[in-house]
Amino acid sequence: MDKLRIVGGNRLGGEVRISGAKNSALPILASTLLSSGVMRIGNLPHLHDITTMLELLGCMGVEVAINEDMSVEIDCRNVHSQVAPYDLVRTMRASILVLGPLLARYGVAEVSLPGGCAIGSRPVDLHLRGMEAMGAHIDVVDGYIKARAPEGGLKGANIFLDTVTVTGTENILMAAVLAKGTTVIENAAREPEVVDLANCLIAMGAKIRGAGTDTLVVEGVEQLNGAEFRVLPDRIETGTYLVAAGVTGGCVKTKDTDPLLLEAVLHKLEEAGAVITTGDDWIKLDMEGRRPKAVNVRTAPHPAFPTDMQAQFVVLNAVAEGTGTVIETVFENRFMHAQELVRMGADIHVEGNTAVVTGKEGLTGAPVMATDLRASASLVLAALVATGSTDVNRIYHIDRGYECIEEKFQQLGANIRRVSGR
């Protein structure tokens, strides 16, 4: 198993290109199943989950080609299967996103439940209730969701989501664009990735209002056409590189990104003492060699502070002047990284959904283990500022969300390399 070996202490500087957002790319790739023409999708990140989604589409009969400009051309006119098999779904939970498009376009879908995903205890339940509200008949048999649209296709409906769910909103939105009549999705997710999907669907000919608000109104259309679309930049990758500059006292410019996507994060970085400048598609953070000041952070759905930046700010506070409180309100048990950071010398006390972090002048290198994607990123950030060498193990988590992470950090002057476990 590969690991990252990082020798900390280098102040980061330079420019880094931000990749397309995986959480936007995956639903957009699923949405191509709705198109009656050829789709061309650009700015896809080179990540394993993207390949898995393309493989999933391929096994349904979708023709996929990578163009010279690395955009992907997708032709769904010869789809012969509406089944998402367990072997692919188990490796990528986002496979559930094909349910809505398949049901809307072909009237039938069989999607394996992701491993460990029990109906009722996971938000997948909300996806299914949304489809049922549109008239779909759904059974769960032998680990598969078997869905069938009513005679004449899905029908528009008023759907209230009990909890805010990004993939649930996306799945129901994709089902609604070809439904007969009007669908209203209330308590919808407002994340930029949902807006990006809506913009892609609109480019294909869908009629959607309210993207970016908590109420989406969809007028169903007869068919959607082929279109060209470019996936939005990854706001969490952007934020991670900016925090990396912040904790090392460096100066980093993130390119091909969008400052409007992470206003809450930029505000907190300014509060921590960073000098932030922005352009249309870039953000520069200059820490001017200073140590950051501790900040208080409370995660909440967009446009508030994103849960996916929480772990990085725990590290920022761990090396900052003063004490900062980080409150996690979106997910439970999302402080797994705290224990590993304590092994590197951080002063962190976790109680329930709150971490109280008192900054120290330095951290020390240690072998650490990643437990999830963002926790892994936080360990890399901690290693960049720690004295000595840190091995971050189980980095398959980080590879799922960060394209070429070691190359990008090397480009910024970090001493980081991948050590093959083979």
Added chain:
Amino acid sequence: MAELIRVDDHRAELSGELLFETVTPLIREGRDLMAASGGSWCVDMARVSRASSVGVALLLDWIRMAAEANVELRIEAMPSHLKPIINISDLDELFAPLLAPQTN
């Protein structure tokens, strides 16, 4: 449009655009030329004007055929824009021994 033109028993020139619409007949043509090559076959891609990953898929088919038929396959003048596609497909190691060194 794309074409595969036989130069001699051991060499053919591939030209044009390697896309979904153009490559299907080339698969069979390449296989036939390779089968008649007597053990070594070189495909010159200097006149390929455009190619998507469909072009890589075509080459993969010929590589598979070459391995099955025990033919020594070489690829000359591979278009530079195909290399990133090969790279993101994790196929560099497979293609490296088949590529003739570039002269420029």
